[in-house]
Amino acid sequence: MPEPQYTLALDQGTTSSRAILFDVFATPIASAQQPVEQVYPRPGRVEHDPRNIWQTQRDTALQVLADAGATAEQIAAIGITNQRETAVAWDRATGKPICNAIVWQDRRTAEQIGRLDAEGYTELVRKKTGLVPDAYFSATKFAWIMEHVDDAPRLAASNQLCLGTVDSWLIYNLTNGQMFVTDATNASRTMLYDIERGGWDDELLELFGIPRAALPEVVDSAGIVGEVSADAINELAGLPVAGIAGDQQAALFGQMCIRPGMAKNTYGTGCFMLMNTGDDRIDSQSNLLTTVSLQIGGERQYALEGGVFIGGAVVQWLRDGLGVIEASSEIESLAASVSDAGGVHFVPAFAGLGAPYWDPDARGLICGLTRGTTRAHLARAALESIAFQSVDLLDAMRQDADQLAFIDELRVDGGAAANNTLMQMQADIMQMPVTRPTVTETTALGAAYLAGLSTGFWRDTDSLEANWQADHTFEPAISQDQADAALADWRKAIQRARL
Numbered sequence: 001m002p003e004p005q006y007t008l009a010l011d012q013g014t015t016s017s018r019a020i021l022f023d024v025f026a027t028p029i030a031s032a033q034q035p036v037e038q039v040y041p042r043p044g045r046v047e048h049d050p051r052n053i054w055q056t057q058r059d060t061a062l063q064v065l066a067d068a069g070a071t072a073e074q075i076a077a078i079g080i081t082n083q084r085e086t087a088v089a090w091d092r093a094t095g096k097p098i099c100n101a102i103v104w105q106d107r108r109t110a111e112q113i114g115r116l117d118a119e120g121y122t123e124l125v126r127k128k129t130g131l132v133p134d135a136y137f138s139a140t141k142f143a144w145i146m147e148h149v150d151d152a153p154r155l156a157a158s159n160q161l162c163l164g165t166v167d168s169w170l171i172y173n174l175t176n177g178q179m180f181v182t183d184a185t186n187a188s189r190t191m192l193y194d195i196e197r198g199g200w201d202d203e204l205l206e207l208f209g210i211p212r213a214a215l216p217e218v219v220d221s222a223g224i225v226g227e228v229s230a231d232a233i234n235e236l237a238g239l240p241v242a243g244i245a246g247d248q249q250a251a252l253f254g255q256m257c258i259r260p261g262m263a264k265n266t267y268g269t270g271c272f273m274l275m276n277t278g279d280d281r282i283d284s285q286s287n288l289l290t291t292v293s294l295q296i297g298g299e300r301q302y303a304l305e306g307g308v309f310i311g312g313a314v315v316q317w318l319r320d321g322l323g324v325i326e327a328s329s330e331i332e333s334l335a336a337s338v339s340d341a342g343g344v345h346f347v348p349a350f351a352g353l354g355a356p357y358w359d360p361d362a363r364g365l366i367c368g369l370t371r372g373t374t375r376a377h378l379a380r381a382a383l384e385s386i387a388f389q390s391v392d393l394l395d396a397m398r399q400d401a402d403q404l405a406f407i408d409e410l411r412v413d414g415g416a417a418a419n420n421t422l423m424q425m426q427a428d429i430m431q432m433p434v435t436r437p438t439v440t441e442t443t444a445l446g447a448a449y450l451a452g453l454s455t456g457f458w459r460d461t462d463s464l465e466a467n468w469q470a471d472h473t474f475e476p477a478i479s480q481d482q483a484d485a486a487l488a489d490w491r492k493a494i495q496r497a498r499l
Contacts, residue, residue: 005070016036035056047101062233065235072235072238081250091155129194129204139204156213252274254449265412266412332421423472
């Protein structure tokens, strides 16, 4: 049998399912993408049809094979990375979903979170899970399903209910129902998993009313968990599924932030910054999250994480809400046409503020307008809002992890990382180099790396680090005093948005 030439990454995201084939040099050989249908049954609710998730992911895998002219014999393994926190429920016997998936953006359980806080459970949740209690995470979504979907209690009574995140749903389908698993990175985002002890927590299960038998087995992020069934995808039958990680943890690994103090920021609809803290679980005093970054050989690694709710979405709003631009790609040249934002600050708190503020009642604000304000100033202020929010995350991380304060570079990825104007703003305000890699598909690459390490396609992390190359490093072009003054003005705007 010939030596494998590729690893296959399945990257199941909030708005699309993607598949990418990587060679041994981490070069993307072929990729395919299909949109995932967004379902909005009522204000504040966001759902996906789990069947659509599986079908689009299956179709993209087949498309990549066809485009590359590759066969299963040429592929070492499959790695999976996924939108985190989204809750899927299905019948273990039939494999059929019993309701739509409740997406991580969904806010229907916010009232339940308020009750938990009022009843004094916030510290318990934080101590065990490293998370700030929020409707964002899976636990209250699972609880909602148990309470509102008729089939859920009935199936639970006969141990036929499966409650899982998207990775579990994909693996269940890939293996034709043989494997019901999740990895520790995804488990750590459910608000049901003890990140110190490593396992589902009985006290939290009772608090949220979740039957243990309905949850998947927690496995390593790197390791063979099953094989693709011919009934699922005949063309990939027998391939090992050997890597699993939530999207942000996969991106951290794909960026090769493998030592404590290394950090990455992903610029998508929102922005997610993670800092590797190694073996040390650091409990945030700055409203950040502590999460499992990887688990290999039963050993967990940790990270501090901060999330910005509205990152690239602010550009979409300028396009669709205000009509300031016709296409998102116009934002860079428009913002670059002025030297500054003309005193305008834009706080895009459309859905409240995420870390480090966690203020659901904050609302969007544009201030500093004058008769001289133009659409170019609005565009620049919008891009600056992404950079300012990311600086807030980095500053909080430095406060929490002072022993790791030697961080001297931010590695960046995601769609908006291609915007040179934004990246230069980020370097200026952070007063540190911002580095964009040659291969920006870091989320999918992280999943591919985990699968390849598990099957010997790559020997070790040294060989992975050799693949990482910088495309461009943005150096600060303003002084520390200028950066500090800009941040002070930004934080005044934040306070106004929180009134």
